[in-house]
Amino acid sequence: xxxxxxSIFFNIVISFYVTLLCMILGFTIIxxxxxxxxxxxxxxxxxxxxxxDYIKSSQFKIDILHYGLNIELNIIKKTIKGEAIITxxxxxxxxxxxxLNFYDNMxxxxxxxxxxxxxxxxxxxxxxxxxxNNIIDTFIVKIIYEGTPKRAGLSAFTFGKVNGKDVxxxxxxxxxxxxxxxxxxxxxxxxxxxxxxxxxSAFTSISNGKLIDVVSNGNKKLFHWKTFYPISTYLIxxxxxxxxNFNEKYISLxxxxxxxxxxxxxxxxxxxxxxxxxxxxxxxxxxxxxxxEYPFIKEKYGVAEFLWNYGAMEHQTITGIGEAFVSGDRMxxxxxxxxxxxxxxxxxVGPATWDDIWxxxxxxxxxxxxxxxxxxxxxxxxxxxxxxxxxxxxxxFKPGEDLFxxxxxxxxxxxxxxxxxxxxxxxxxxxxxxxxxxxxxxxASTDNFIALSEKISGQDLKKFFDQWxxxxxxxxxxxxxxxxxxxxxxxxxxxxxxxxxxxxxxKIEVEISFxxxxxxxxxFEIEDIENSFVIxxxxxPIEMNVDPKNRLLVDFEPLxx
Numbered sequence: 001x002x003x004x005x006x007s008i009f010f011n012i013v014i015s016f017y018v019t020l021l022c023m024i025l026g027f028t029i030i031x032x033x034x035x036x037x038x039x040x041x042x043x044x045x046x047x048x049x050x051x052x053d054y055i056k057s058s059q060f061k062i063d064i065l066h067y068g069l070n071i072e073l074n075i076i077k078k079t080i081k082g083e084a085i086i087t088x089x090x091x092x093x094x095x096x097x098x099x100l101n102f103y104d105n106m107x108x109x110x111x112x113x114x115x116x117x118x119x120x121x122x123x124x125x126x127x128x129x130x131x132x133n134n135i136i137d138t139f140i141v142k143i144i145y146e147g148t149p150k151r152a153g154l155s156a157f158t159f160g161k162v163n164g165k166d167v168x169x170x171x172x173x174x175x176x177x178x179x180x181x182x183x184x185x186x187x188x189x190x191x192x193x194x195x196x197x198x199x200x201s202a203f204t205s206i207s208n209g210k211l212i213d214v215v216s217n218g219n220k221k222l223f224h225w226k227t228f229y230p231i232s233t234y235l236i237x238x239x240x241x242x243x244x245n246f247n248e249k250y251i252s253l254x255x256x257x258x259x260x261x262x263x264x265x266x267x268x269x270x271x272x273x274x275x276x277x278x279x280x281x282x283x284x285x286x287x288x289x290x291x292x293e294y295p296f297i298k299e300k301y302g303v304a305e306f307l308w309n310y311g312a313m314e315h316q317t318i319t320g321i322g323e324a325f326v327s328g329d330r331m332x333x334x335x336x337x338x339x340x341x342x343x344x345x346x347x348x349v350g351p352a353t354w355d356d357i358w359x360x361x362x363x364x365x366x367x368x369x370x371x372x373x374x375x376x377x378x379x380x381x382x383x384x385x386x387x388x389x390x391x392x393x394x395x396x397f398k399p400g401e402d403l404f405x406x407x408x409x410x411x412x413x414x415x416x417x418x419x420x421x422x423x424x425x426x427x428x429x430x431x432x433x434x435x436x437x438x439x440x441x442x443x444a445s446t447d448n449f450i451a452l453s454e455k456i457s458g459q460d461l462k463k464f465f466d467q468w469x470x471x472x473x474x475x476x477x478x479x480x481x482x483x484x485x486x487x488x489x490x491x492x493x494x495x496x497x498x499x500x501x502x503x504x505x506x507k508i509e510v511e512i513s514f515x516x517x518x519x520x521x522x523x524f525e526i527e528d529i530e531n532s533f534v535i536x537x538x539x540x541p542i543e544m545n546v547d548p549k550n551r552l553l554v555d556f557e558p559l560x561x
Contacts, residue, residue: 054125054175055186058099061092064184064191067233071181072198073205073240075166078159079148082106084182086141088191095131098139101178101185102127106147114140127182149180154404156180157238160307162323163268168199168240169306169320171313174354174403177233187350188443190230197238198222205240206264208316210299227316228298230441232350237315239304244270250281252297253288262302262318265326269305272328276336277303283340286374287367290429292436295348301340311335314342314364334368334384341367344436352445355398358469359449362396362412369413382550385417391555396469397446414553415468421551422464422507423457431456446470467504468553476504478526481559482544490535492544493559494526503529504554511548514539521548 068085086100098113104122111120111129118141119130129141149157153176160167175185194212197205201221209227216222243264250259261280265273284294284301294301302318309324312335319339325332345363365388373381388410394402396411420428431453435444438452450465466472477498484490492510496503505527512520516539524533546556 054101056099056126058092058095058097059101059184059186059189061090061095062088062098062184062189063091064088064189066192067181067183067194067236069181069193069195069236070198071195071238073168073203073238075159075168075200077148079146080157080180081146082144082181084141084143084145086143086182087139088141088184089138090136093135093137096133097131098129098141100127100129100141100182101125101175102143102145102182103150103152103179105150106145106180108143108145110142110144112142125178143182145182152176152179154310155308158307162266162307165242165266165268166203166240167266167305167307168238169308170238171308171320172234172236173313174234174357177236181236183233185233187232187234187354188352190232190350190441190443193227193231193236194224195226195236195238196222196224197240199240202242203240204243204245204264205238206243206302206304206318207238208236208299208318229296229316229348231316231347235314235316235347237313237318237320239264239306239318239320241305242267243304246274246277248278248281250284250294250301253285253293257297259294259297260300260302262300264302264304266305266323269323269326269328272326273305275328276326276330276332279330279333280336280340283337283371286371287337287341287344290367290370290374290432291344292433292440295343295436295440301343303336312339314339314346316343316347334371337368337371338364341371348441349436349439350443352443352448354403356444356446357399357403358396358408358412358415359444359446361404361409362415365409365413366416369417385414386550388413389553391475392553393474395471395473411468411553415465418468418552419453419461419464422461423453423459427457463505467502472500472502472504474498474500474502475553475555476506477555477557478506478508478546479557479559480544480546482541484541486540488536488538490537490541492524492533492535494524494531494533494546496526496529498555503527506552506554508554509547509549509551511545512541513543513545515542516540 064086066087070083072081103125108122111118113129121128154171156176157170157180177183178185193208195207197207198220199205201216201219205223207225208231209225212226213224244267246263248261250261263273263277288294296317299317303321304318305323306320307323309322311322312325313320325335341364346360351357351359369381369384372384390406390410392407392411394407399408434456435449435452446469450461454461476496478494479497480494482490482492508524510522510524
């Protein structure tokens with residue numbers, strides 16, 4: 001999603017150079033957990049983005065099947081003329097109206113219901129279409145409207161300029177699709193989409209799915225895009241500018257499908273995008289091998305430049321990349337991997353609610369680490385994880401105003417890293433692949449993910465997810481020490497000292513170095529404030545390294561003597 005977002009520069013720069021060192025020098029430079037500091041460039045705080053009065057309960061009682069959108073852009077006036085034809089079904093026959101989301105600054109000139117003129121009310125962000133006691137199950141609503149979309153959220157619908165050239169784009173996430181078209185703006189109500197975009201003939205207009213047709217009419221040109229897989233409203237997009245286009249091909253893992261990989265560059269950065277964008281087929285292949293085949297193989301994958309320079313946005317099948325994240329030296333590959341990964345985590349498997357957003361952003365962030373591991377090995381993987389180590393505050397579930405904070409991205413990533421350690425590699429990758437396959441083109445909740453993880457691993461993971469996702473609002477801090485009696489007994493002490501009433505259950509590795517040059521690794525489980533462990537050994541210990549492979553989001557500190 002948008003922010004790669006709030007800690008982008010810190011994470012990218014650290015990760016890039018550490019990975020480069022790994023590749024060139026054959027080793028990694030990793031900060032200890034006590035040295036890694038939280039990024040102070042925190043993203044802007046958001047109000048509670050899913051207001052209780054934005055979505056009405058009646059909106060869960062309809063099911064949208066298809067959006068037909070016809071959008072005409074007026075670059076000079078910064079307006080759109082729109083026609084939305086929305087097909088759906090009533091899930092409750094007692095409904096008195098079809099309630100949708102649509103900002104009331106957009107002026108409606110006509111509403112019809114099943115080809116008959118319909119009464120409607122438009123107020124704030126709501127559009128209510130009366131059923132007039134008609135007994136129907138399937139409805140086709142046509143709405144004709146015009147106006148300048150209101151700027152809201154992360155940008156919503158924008159008429160912008162770069163180097164004197166016009167660029168039109170939008171950012172719907174989480175609930176701003178209704179600034180420019182009427183919709184049931186709930187992520188679980190996925191539907192099919194046909195969208196036609198008309199602009200001046202010099203412009204290329206891009207959207208989700210597959211390009212069906214391009215029609216020229218005088219000085220205007222209309223692009224018709226169509227999806228063959230369901231899409232959530234927050235992922236529907238428009239990009240329109242004087243783009244330069246180039247492409248590659250991706251061949252599916254089974255060799256049966258060849259898919260277009262399309263790139264749309266602003267002319268001023270065409271050379272740079274050729275270097276940065278190319279290589280996506282390899283990224284798609286790596287992620288497909290990890291999770292399962294790219295889920296929109298019958299459509300496309302694409303990248304288009306736009307002007308939102310806080311990061312990028314994973315619009316389904318056509319990611320938007322801010323121009324600031326085009327460098328010509330592949331400096332921002334992890335951003336591209338992140339947004340591509342969303343096509344598994346967020347687009348194909350959608351969130352049940354915005355409280356579950358870590359299932360989008362944590363999974364996509366962790367995919368960056370898996371990609372580095374696949375290409376460059378374990379040291380690069382650990383480097384990526386440590387670049388996102390912070391002393392996070394607040395719960396991961398229901399992040400509220402922290403919807404797009406580093407906590408959602410990086411702590412969510414660490415939860416998966418720790419789950420991998422908890423259940424083992426074989427079970428972990430089975431969980432990811434089965435989760436994707438089970439909920440593909442649907443939506444999943446945190447509880448769904450937990451249930452599947454428990455089923456595959458055969459473990460009770462309720463405590464794990466409670467302390468890291470649901471109620472744990474700090475990261476644990478553990479002070480440790482050891483003493484040796486000089487004969488045959490080594491005692492290790494660990495004490496949890498985090499500022500919280502919560503006591504964490506932790507599975508901790510300890511690497512002990514002895515005076516004779518040997519090393520031993522021991523595994524301990526702690527679930528109390530204070531814990532002591534006795535090891536029988538005749539060898540003199542000289543050093544103890546707690547969590548040597550950085551498996552835990554825990555601040556470990558030796559007790560000062």
